[in-house]
Amino acid sequence: xxxxxxxxxxxxxxxxxxxxxxxxxxxxxxxxxxxxxxxxxxxxxxxxxxxxxxxxxxxxxxxxxxxxxxxxxxxxxxxxxxxxxxxxxxxxxxxxxxxxxxxxxxxxxxxxxxxxxxxxxxxxxxxxxxxxxxxxxxxxxxxxxxxxxxxxxxxxxxxxxxxxxxxxxxxxxxxxxxxxxxxxxxxxxxxxxxxxxxxxxxx
Amino acid sequence: xxxxxxxxxxxxxxxxxxxxxxxxxxxxxxxxxxxxxxxxxxxxxxxxxxxxxxxxxxxxxxxxxxxxxxxxxxxxxxxxxxxxxxxxxxxxxxxxxxxxxxxxxxxxxxxxxxxxxxxxxxxxxxxxxxxxxxxxxxxxxxxxxxxxxxxxxxxxxxxxxxxxxxxxxxxxxxxxxxxxxxxxxxxxxxxxxxxxxxxxxxx
Numbered sequence: 001x002x003x004x005x006x007x008x009x010x011x012x013x014x015x016x017x018x019x020x021x022x023x024x025x026x027x028x029x030x031x032x033x034x035x036x037x038x039x040x041x042x043x044x045x046x047x048x049x050x051x052x053x054x055x056x057x058x059x060x061x062x063x064x065x066x067x068x069x070x071x072x073x074x075x076x077x078x079x080x081x082x083x084x085x086x087x088x089x090x091x092x093x094x095x096x097x098x099x100x101x102x103x104x105x106x107x108x109x110x111x112x113x114x115x116x117x118x119x120x121x122x123x124x125x126x127x128x129x130x131x132x133x134x135x136x137x138x139x140x141x142x143x144x145x146x147x148x149x150x151x152x153x154x155x156x157x158x159x160x161x162x163x164x165x166x167x168x169x170x171x172x173x174x175x176x177x178x179x180x181x182x183x184x185x186x187x188x189x190x191x192x193x194x195x196x197x198x199x200x201x202x203x
Numbered sequence: 204x205x206x207x208x209x210x211x212x213x214x215x216x217x218x219x220x221x222x223x224x225x226x227x228x229x230x231x232x233x234x235x236x237x238x239x240x241x242x243x244x245x246x247x248x249x250x251x252x253x254x255x256x257x258x259x260x261x262x263x264x265x266x267x268x269x270x271x272x273x274x275x276x277x278x279x280x281x282x283x284x285x286x287x288x289x290x291x292x293x294x295x296x297x298x299x300x301x302x303x304x305x306x307x308x309x310x311x312x313x314x315x316x317x318x319x320x321x322x323x324x325x326x327x328x329x330x331x332x333x334x335x336x337x338x339x340x341x342x343x344x345x346x347x348x349x350x351x352x353x354x355x356x357x358x359x360x361x362x363x364x365x366x367x368x369x370x371x372x373x374x375x376x377x378x379x380x381x382x383x384x385x386x387x388x389x390x391x392x393x394x395x396x397x398x399x400x401x402x403x404x405x406x
Contacts, residue, residue, distance in 0.1 A: 049262050059252050061373035065387055072394075170264035184268055187390045191275075 004178065004200035005034045006192060009164055010110065011042045011172040012091030012098075012124060013054070015066060018114040019073050020173040020186040025107060033193050037106045039098035040160045041091070042172055054088045070118075073186070080119035089117060090125040096148040097130060099157045101139055109137035207381065207403035208237045209395060212367055213313065214245045214375040215294030215301075215327060216257070218269060221317040222276050223376035223389040228310060236396050240309045242301035243363045244294070245375055257291045273321075276389070283322035292320060293328040299351040300333060302360045304342055312340035 008024055010017040028035045046055070056063035067083055074081035094113050098106050112133040116122040122129050131141035147153060167176045175183045175192035179199050183192035211227055213220040231238045249258070259266035270286055277284035297316050301309050315336040319325040325332050334344035350356060370379045378386045378395035382402050386395035 045264075059373060061248075061368075061371050064371055065373065065385060068385070069387075165264075168264050168267055170262060170268065182268060182271070184272075 002200075003032055003034045004196040005036060006178075006196045007036045007038045007176045009038045009040055009167075009169055009172060009174040009176065011040060012094040012110075012113055012117070013088035014042065014172040015056075015070050015118070016186045017173040018118045019070075019077060019079060020189055021110055021114050022079060023077065024173075024175075024189055027189055027193055031193050031197050033196050035107075037098070037103070037110060038160060038164075039095040039106070039110065039157070040164045040169075040172070041095055041157070043092075044161050045165060045170060057087070074118075080115070082118065082121045084117055084121060089123065092125070093127070093130055093148065094124050094133075096153050096157055097134060097144060099160065100144055100148040100150075100153045101134075101137065105137040105139050109133055109139075112136045205403075206235055206237045207399040208239060209381075209399045210239045210241045210379045212241045212243055212370075212372055212375060212377040212379065214243060215297040215313075215316055215320070216291035217245065217375040218259075218273050218321070219389045220376040221273075221321045222280060222282060223392055224313055224317050225282060226280065227376075227378075227392055230392055230396055234396050234400050236399050238310075240301070240306070240313060241363060241367075242298040242309070242313065242360070243367045243372075243375070244298055244360070246295075247364050248368060248373060260290070277321075283318070285321065285324045287320050287324060292326065295328070296330070296333055296351065297327050297336075299356050299360055300337060300347060302363065303347055303351040303353075303356045304337075304340065308340045308342050312336055312342075315339045 006028070008020075010021055025035060046052075051058060054063075056066050071081060098110055098113075101109055113124055116129060116133060117124045124130065127145065131145060134141040134144050164174070167174075167180065168182055169176070169184075171184055173184075173186060173189075175189065177192065177196045177199065181192075181195055181199075183189070183195070209231070211223075213224055228238060249255075254261060257266075259269050274284060301313055304312055316327055319332060319336060320327045327333065330348065334348060337344040337347050367377070370377075370383065371385055372379070372387075374387055376387075376389060376392075378392060380395065380399045380402065384395075384398055384402075386392070386398070
């Protein structure tokens with residue numbers, strides 16, 4: 001019996017991607033939905049509308065609300081939370097590493113990056129930090145860091161950003177289903193997974 | 204026994220304010236929470252960050268997603284939905300009327316405006332349409348329309364916008380509680396009302 005597949009699109013600097021990354025695997029497993037972890041970058045997508053930083057920095061009132069909302073969400077779900085400094089952090093290297101990792105390591109690595117950043121306040125553009133997190137994910141740090149800096153991986157990440165644009169993705173986290181349906185936000189994970197289940201033809 | 208009070212902040216042109224306005228009274232009643240309907244305007248708040256139209260128009264991918272998300276929300280809750288043309292509509296006159304109405308009429312009027320705009324595709328800047336909706340709310344149209352155009356009501360609506368800014372409001376719908384806690388979005392109504400209930404001291 002085939003299982004429905006969804007793609008989980010996340011950006012390492014994105015605040016709401018953190019609680020989403022911490023809970024989506026459990027939500028998917030309970031529904032028998034298969035998950036593809038898709039690291040991508042919001043920078044090139046924001047640049048298309050002329051934004052050079054996070055919209056939460058561009059609109060201070062919205063930013064202030066987001067920090068409070070994150071505190072509430074993390075408190076409710078028992079997640080540690082501290083506001084990263086600077087915000088947003090540069091998630092480019094982490095996204096390249098996630099792109100380079102084998103599929104059974106990318107989820108562990110990604111959650112570790114989020115916990116390091118939003119739980120511990122670590123800098124995720126730091127190579128030593130990233131090496132530690134790669135090791136934690138079960139891979140060898142040195143060859144993965146080298147591979148993450150290769151032209152092949154850089155091109156694959158660029159392709160992921162293009163694919164995200166093709167789905168109409170404009171923010172993170174986002175979930176896309178096999179029929180192309182797009183869901184945006186940590187608030188929409190359940191709805192996205194239920195949609196994948198309800199529209200799945202295979203059996 | 205005193206009841207907790209929340210303020211429901213809505214903008215007539217705001218898409219997500221529509222499903223929120225249609226369901227919040229029922230949610231509040233079930234929890235024994237008292238509701239204050241607070242019409243306001245997003246235009247002056249968006250203008251502070253240099254936006255001259257809806258962010259859904261400024262970021263086309265986000266706009267396309269919002270229309271699809273609205274279709275899903277309205278389908279799930281049995282609400283009629285059509286995309287208004289133009290978008291956003293000019294909700295200034297409707298907001299002044301809502302400000303002029305007695306508190307027992309403002310909820311009925313506001314829901315009627317949303318249904319006319321997003322259910323029927325009517326222009327809510329049209330005086331004849333607005334007169335019909337005022338009558339529907341149980342008030343006499345002519346004196347209310349005259350009062351809505353008075354300096355007193357214009358000033359009261361401006362004061363509401365300033366009060367919204369003071370709460371840190373940056374979008375609609377929003378809910379504020381007696382302790383100043385702010386919740387944004389149709390997705391947060393339940394959480395806002397529960398917060399008001401759980402932090403209510405009176406008894």
